[in-house]
Amino acid sequence: MIRPIPMKKILQFLLAISLIACNQAQEKVNDKATLITNINIIDVRNGDILENQQILVDSGKIQQIASSVEGKFLNIIDGKGAYAVPGLAEMHAHIPSPPTPEERIEETLFLYLSNGITTIRGMLGHPRHLALRKEALDGKILSPRIFTSSPSLNGNTVKTPQEARSKVTAYQKEGYDFLKIHPGIQRSVFDTLVKTANELGIQFAGHVPVDVGIRHALESQFASIDHVDGFLEGLVPEEAGVQPNENGFFGFNFTPLVDPGLINELVEKSKEKEVWVVPTQSLYERWFAPTIAEDMLSEPEMQYMPASTLANWKRRKEQSTGEGSGFSEAQWEEFIGIRRELIKALQEDGQGLLLGSDAPQLFNVPGFSIHHEIAGMQRAGLSPLQILQSGTINPAVFFGMEDEFGEIKTGLTADFFLVSGNPLEDLENLRNVEGVMVRGSWISKDDIDKRLEAIASNAAKQ
Numbered sequence: 001m002i003r004p005i006p007m008k009k010i011l012q013f014l015l016a017i018s019l020i021a022c023n024q025a026q027e028k029v030n031d032k033a034t035l036i037t038n039i040n041i042i043d044v045r046n047g048d049i050l051e052n053q054q055i056l057v058d059s060g061k062i063q064q065i066a067s068s069v070e071g072k073f074l075n076i077i078d079g080k081g082a083y084a085v086p087g088l089a090e091m092h093a094h095i096p097s098p099p100t101p102e103e104r105i106e107e108t109l110f111l112y113l114s115n116g117i118t119t120i121r122g123m124l125g126h127p128r129h130l131a132l133r134k135e136a137l138d139g140k141i142l143s144p145r146i147f148t149s150s151p152s153l154n155g156n157t158v159k160t161p162q163e164a165r166s167k168v169t170a171y172q173k174e175g176y177d178f179l180k181i182h183p184g185i186q187r188s189v190f191d192t193l194v195k196t197a198n199e200l201g202i203q204f205a206g207h208v209p210v211d212v213g214i215r216h217a218l219e220s221q222f223a224s225i226d227h228v229d230g231f232l233e234g235l236v237p238e239e240a241g242v243q244p245n246e247n248g249f250f251g252f253n254f255t256p257l258v259d260p261g262l263i264n265e266l267v268e269k270s271k272e273k274e275v276w277v278v279p280t281q282s283l284y285e286r287w288f289a290p291t292i293a294e295d296m297l298s299e300p301e302m303q304y305m306p307a308s309t310l311a312n313w314k315r316r317k318e319q320s321t322g323e324g325s326g327f328s329e330a331q332w333e334e335f336i337g338i339r340r341e342l343i344k345a346l347q348e349d350g351q352g353l354l355l356g357s358d359a360p361q362l363f364n365v366p367g368f369s370i371h372h373e374i375a376g377m378q379r380a381g382l383s384p385l386q387i388l389q390s391g392t393i394n395p396a397v398f399f400g401m402e403d404e405f406g407e408i409k410t411g412l413t414a415d416f417f418l419v420s421g422n423p424l425e426d427l428e429n430l431r432n433v434e435g436v437m438v439r440g441s442w443i444s445k446d447d448i449d450k451r452l453e454a455i456a457s458n459a460a461k462q
């Protein structure tokens with residue numbers, strides 16, 4: 001007969017093995033993971049702040065979030081009370097293409113990263129970008145996650161329905177994430193483009209060609225309309241009898257004819273058809289605005305752009321808003337007011353907004369221009385939380401990748417950055433970058449400063 005083991009003995013035994021296990025865990029130092037301590041995490045879904053937290057990052061993922069993560073770690077970063085923000089997405093980015101030297105391409109990707117941008121949507125694709133997308137994901141280059149459009153589809157590159165069909169088919173086959181629509185496409189060509197894109201399951205985004213018009217563009221279900229293109233023209237009542245191609249810069253010439261009463265209809269349609277909008281408002285508040293080129297060119301971030309680019313920006317600004325350009329400050333006030341009204345309405349009642357500044361368009365230094373865009377969103381009446389969402393969760397939803405990025409959550413990719421000062425109180429705090437975590441790789445403030453210094457000295461030579 002087997003004698004039962006007394007309960008006391010069993011408990012003693014269990015206690016002993018748990019102590020051994022505990023000791024072993026304490027002795028083993030994890031030299032692979034990174035623990036970030038003493039940070040406040042911003043929950044971009046609701047604006048809550050999780051105070052005094054720790055984030056454990058391993059194998060590119062957020063493994064754990066707790067007020068105190070158990071275990072011993074070799075790599076510990078003291079967050080010193082900084083705020084952890086999910087990595088931002090620049091949804092209207094441009095990646096330089098050859099013949100731009102490879103070094104400058106990588107510098108540009110770093111400029112985005114240095115501002116906490118861990119995802120970019122390249123809006124003018126090139127075969128080189130397809131390789132870059134993979135090199136970034138494989139960790140061969142230090143870069144935000146890349147989505148890339150096809151090369152431009154416009155009035156010159158697609159003149160016939162046959163041409164639309166063959167180009168769309170080729171770009172889909174080559175692996176571009178979506179098609180870039182530019183001005184000048186005729187409506188019948190556009191319709192073939194859309195039909196082919198739908199058959200092949202590739203999205204299209206960008207501009208609204210004049211011959212297509214905003215209503216047909218919305219019906220055709222752009223993935224995103226960028227620059228709020230076509231909307232202002234869509235607010236001109238039919239009885240005004242305008243010539244659509246006399247619209248000027250993004251509808252500027254039609255400003256006095258706008259009926260704001262038509263905003264709701266367009267905004268509702270954008271929601272019904274699930275069309276996102278990327279405002280790129282900074283273009284209209286910096287380049288196409290009563291601003292002074294020299295003021296913008298004296299901003300510290302300009303040191304990261306080649307001198308030849310800065311000279312070009314100044315010249316092009318003069319052509320757009322200088323003497324003899326037909327630019328009127330009074331009309332601009334009205335124009336920008338309508339754009340802000342549209343942006344606010346699209347936020348409140350549309351499908352939603354995606355943060356995108358269009359860099360390096362005039363005076364938009366990659367990465368740094370996101371702060372001008374953020375300021376523009378604020379002037380349109382969006383709350384800090386709504387603006388953060390437009391650069392974090394909304395892009396994740398847009399790409400159908402909420403289980404991958406957009407938040408600081410266990411199981412997601414470790415894409416976030418630390419800033420000193422609460423960005424929900426003042427979005428300018430997003431400029432105070434203390435370090436960037438991109439797919440599990442940590443870039444300290446020190447690393448960022450050194451690399452930026454090198455980029456500035458290269459730029460000065462060009």
Ligand SMILES: [Zn+2]
Nearest residue numbers: 092094123358
């Ligand atoms: Zn662009």
